[in-house]
Amino acid sequence: MSREGTTTVAGPIRVLVADDEPMIRAGVRAVLATDPGIEVVAEAADGHEAVELVRAHRPHVAVLDVRMPRTDGIDAAAEIRRTVPGTGVVMLTTFGEDDYILRALGVGAAGFLIKSGEPEELLGRVRALAAERRDAARERVAGLTPRERDVLAHLGGGLSNGQIARRLHLVEGTVKAHVSSVLARLGVDNRAAAAVVAHEAGIPPPPPPEQR
Numbered sequence: 001m002s003r004e005g006t007t008t009v010a011g012p013i014r015v016l017v018a019d020d021e022p023m024i025r026a027g028v029r030a031v032l033a034t035d036p037g038i039e040v041v042a043e044a045a046d047g048h049e050a051v052e053l054v055r056a057h058r059p060h061v062a063v064l065d066v067r068m069p070r071t072d073g074i075d076a077a078a079e080i081r082r083t084v085p086g087t088g089v090v091m092l093t094t095f096g097e098d099d100y101i102l103r104a105l106g107v108g109a110a111g112f113l114i115k116s117g118e119p120e121e122l123l124g125r126v127r128a129l130a131a132e133r134r135d136a137a138r139e140r141v142a143g144l145t146p147r148e149r150d151v152l153a154h155l156g157g158g159l160s161n162g163q164i165a166r167r168l169h170l171v172e173g174t175v176k177a178h179v180s181s182v183l184a185r186l187g188v189d190n191r192a193a194a195a196v197v198a199h200e201a202g203i204p205p206p207p208p209p210e211q212r
Contacts, residue, residue, distance in 0.1 A: 012037060012038065012039040013037055013038045013039065013060050013061065013126060013127065013130040014039055014041045014057065014058075014059040014060050014061075015032055015038055015039065015040050015041065015059050015060065015061045015062070015063060015126060016040070016041060016042045016043070016044065016050060016053055016054055016057060016059045016061070016062045016063065016087075017029055017032075017040055017042075017043050017044070017063050018043070018044035018045070018046070018047065018049070018050035018053075018062065018063065018064045018065060018068065018073070018076070019045070019064075019065040019068065019092060020045050020046055020065065020068045020069055021065075022045075024065065024092070024115065025043050025045075028063060028092070028122065029043070031119040031122050031123065032122070032123070032126065034119070034123070035123050035127070037127070038123070038126060038127070041057045041059050042054075042056070042057050042059070045068075045069075046068045046069045046070040046071060047064070047068045047069075047070060047071030047072050047073055047075055047076030048070040048071040048076070049070075050062065050064060050068075050071075050073075050076045050080070051071065051076050051079045051080055051083075054080050054084050054087055055083065055084060058084060058086065058087060058192075058193070058196045059087055060086075060087065060088065060129070060130040060133050060134075060200070061087065061088050061089075061090060061126050061129050061130055061133075062077075062080055062087050062088070062089050062090070063090050063092060063113075063122075063126070064076055064077055064089060064090070064091055064092065064109075065091075065092045066091050066092065066093045066100045066101075066104060066112075067100070073091055073092075073100075073104065074091075074100065074103050074104050074107060074109075077089045077091065077104055077107050077108060077109045078107035078108065081107060081108035081109075085187075086133060086136075086137065086193075086196060086197065086200065087133070088110045088129040088130070088132065088133050089104075089108065089109045089110055090109065090110060090111055090112065090113060090125055090126065090129060091104045091109050091111070091112040091113070092112070092113055092115050093112050093113070093114060093115065094114065094115055094116070110129050110132070111125060111129070113125060133200060134200045134201065134202070137197050137200035137201040138201045138202065140185075140186050140187070140197060140201070141186070141197065141198070141201045141203065143185055144182065144185055144186075147168075147178060148178055148181060148182050148185070149203065150168060151164060151168070151175065151178040151179060151182055152182050152186075152194060152197075152198050152203060153198060153203050153204065153205060153206055154167060154168070154205070154206055155179065155182070155191050155194050155195050155198060156194075156195045156198030156199055156203060156204070156205045157205030157206055158195065158205075161175045161176050161179065162175075164179075167206065179191070179194075182194055
């Protein structure tokens with residue numbers, strides 16, 4: 001059941017938390033853990049690490065502190081939005097950081113939260129942003145042909161071109177062409193990213209073949 005004021009999102013919402021203060025990270029994780037529909041998949045202590053972990057885990061939402069060492073939250077947000085556009089970004093700030101907030105919004109952050117704010121604000125923002133990202137994923141797959149959607153579903157299941165060809169009764173060269181078309185239409189550069197889009201759009205992987 002969704003919380004009041006939020007949109008129901010199927011499946012767990014994957015979240016990355018980045019803050020150079022361990023106590024803040026622990027507090028954010030504890031708040032998110034109160035919602036069984038949210039899973040913290042990674043934590044980072046600086047902006048550079050946050051970008052690398054987002055690329056590796058491709059969470060629905062990244063919660064970033066504005067000021068962090070090595071790469072600050074604003075630069076990290078800009079890089080995440082550039083390289084992993086399927087991940088939404090929420091910034092953590094303190095009072096008196098209005099200039100940082102404006103810069104963060106300018107690079108594509110979806111919003112900000114005051115560290116001393118209510119836990120429900122964090123939960124509600126994460127769920128709403130995840131729902132927005134999934135709505136965007138559904139729009140991206142809407143332009144695929146039925147055959148391309150079939151191929152995408154199999155990509156979501158982690159199948160190789162040869163396995164997809166056997167499951168769909170196609171020659172492998174045709175599958176390769178479909179995969180290239182799917183990647184281009186979705187605007188992603190690899191199969192793993194396409195699989196994430198499939199998951200976010202609610203396209204389930206195909207069931208395993210029946211054993212004879």
